[in-house]
Amino acid sequence: MTLSSKDLTDDLPLERCPGPSWQDKLDEDERPVPEYLRKQYPYLNGFKDIPKERYLSREWHELEKERLWSRVWQFACREEHIPDVGSYIVYEIADQSYLVTRVSPNEIKAYPNACLHRGRTLKTYDGRCSEFRCPFHGFAWNLDGTLKNIPAEWDFPHLEVRSEEMTLPEVKVGVWAGFVFINPDPDAESLDDFLGPEIQQHFERWDFENRYVQAHVAKIIRCNWKIAHESFCEGFHVNATHPQGMGYTGDPQSQIDVYGNAARQLSPKGIPCVMLPETPTEEEMFRASLDVRIGEDLPVPFEEGDTLRDALSRAGRERFRSSFGERVDDLGDAEFLDAWVYVIHPNFQPWGALNRIVYRFRPNGDDHETCIFEMLYVSPFTGERPPPAKVVHLGADDPWTDAVGLENLAMVAEQDTFNMEQVHLGLKNLRRDGVALSRYQESLIRWKHDLLEEHIERGPVSS
Numbered sequence: 001m002t003l004s005s006k007d008l009t010d011d012l013p014l015e016r017c018p019g020p021s022w023q024d025k026l027d028e029d030e031r032p033v034p035e036y037l038r039k040q041y042p043y044l045n046g047f048k049d050i051p052k053e054r055y056l057s058r059e060w061h062e063l064e065k066e067r068l069w070s071r072v073w074q075f076a077c078r079e080e081h082i083p084d085v086g087s088y089i090v091y092e093i094a095d096q097s098y099l100v101t102r103v104s105p106n107e108i109k110a111y112p113n114a115c116l117h118r119g120r121t122l123k124t125y126d127g128r129c130s131e132f133r134c135p136f137h138g139f140a141w142n143l144d145g146t147l148k149n150i151p152a153e154w155d156f157p158h159l160e161v162r163s164e165e166m167t168l169p170e171v172k173v174g175v176w177a178g179f180v181f182i183n184p185d186p187d188a189e190s191l192d193d194f195l196g197p198e199i200q201q202h203f204e205r206w207d208f209e210n211r212y213v214q215a216h217v218a219k220i221i222r223c224n225w226k227i228a229h230e231s232f233c234e235g236f237h238v239n240a241t242h243p244q245g246m247g248y249t250g251d252p253q254s255q256i257d258v259y260g261n262a263a264r265q266l267s268p269k270g271i272p273c274v275m276l277p278e279t280p281t282e283e284e285m286f287r288a289s290l291d292v293r294i295g296e297d298l299p300v301p302f303e304e305g306d307t308l309r310d311a312l313s314r315a316g317r318e319r320f321r322s323s324f325g326e327r328v329d330d331l332g333d334a335e336f337l338d339a340w341v342y343v344i345h346p347n348f349q350p351w352g353a354l355n356r357i358v359y360r361f362r363p364n365g366d367d368h369e370t371c372i373f374e375m376l377y378v379s380p381f382t383g384e385r386p387p388p389a390k391v392v393h394l395g396a397d398d399p400w401t402d403a404v405g406l407e408n409l410a411m412v413a414e415q416d417t418f419n420m421e422q423v424h425l426g427l428k429n430l431r432r433d434g435v436a437l438s439r440y441q442e443s444l445i446r447w448k449h450d451l452l453e454e455h456i457e458r459g460p461v462s463s
């Protein structure tokens, strides 16, 4: 195709990767495919490069602090991190810190983490308490934020008369699928409106409320938080970064759908990547997906005439029958075996369906050149809910493989992390003003930047 610059409009026909698509694989599903999986919502918004300053400049980081983090819904913790009245966590984003606490069995509140006397942080670690008592001079607040005690009250007649001012200010809290979100903007839309109906309808199928945090690892990476996040917003890099996945996952054939502030990328298993020179057999794909060589015993059966999708969905359905009960029979094969990567603006990625992976990306404190990349496993359970896994903290030089509990994902994360620091360094040498994005496969990155731009253009939260 020969194009001129005037042809570069969103009317240009959308090309998709040749070969079978995720939709073609759904046709092979034994069970009826729900309509919401059939509808596609591609995101097209021009062809502009993304300015590199967004990753590198301190000024942009300051704008994000003032105009993004101060006014967006953001994942703070899981509900089970604060199971009892008085349980609290300290949630930090850039230079801001919040206390998120359960004030009654069915109510969660969040406060800026600052004493209203002279400003000390009230808490520096997660825990459980009956009051928020400042370690500096001992001012104390009830869990509901009302002032409980001023030591040497006789010396603060001016604060007693201004007692309303001495109630801890609240920031907005919302809960969805067992995930607790906060939003510091008092005028923010509800979490429900922010998420929109589509993603909520999708997740209803997968019972995320009744899951537990099986593993939780937080690692420092030497790159801007968006570089780390964007590494998981496209499957295009699989051919060069994770070549071991090419034999059984058709990442270039992924489907990408955007719904307002949420989006998803669906990558089909059982389609070899079109870039492979030879097409593997179904059994070869199946073995590659389980990392089992020809001749070695398989952990799940592969029967005569099976496809990878037959064998993996059958095994998955039986594995989840104990925790999901007979509902597993209402779920499609794709829900047991494909990669369903959801993205919620600006920094949260809970995988959908029966996957258990959840990612979160934040600046590392007030440093825009390093970030905290967290990986959680949020898994179904049988019987009583196990306590949430403690966070394993990894430094910038600690490999993911040092964290027990991530199994073979640690190796994959290691491959992704290897790129992240090099992208940050490379951008400082780049002799172009911005980075180029593919039209479809990297469209989630364009979508993310369009939303980010909207935040920055809306200005700061009015106080």
Ligand code: FES
Residues within 6 Å of the ligand: 115, 116, 117, 118, 119, 120, 134, 135, 136, 137, 138, 139
């Ligand atoms: S700063 Fe908190 S009691 Fe003084």
Ligand SMILES: [Fe+2]
Residues within 6 Å of the ligand: 231, 232, 237, 241, 242, 416
């Ligand atoms: Fe990757």
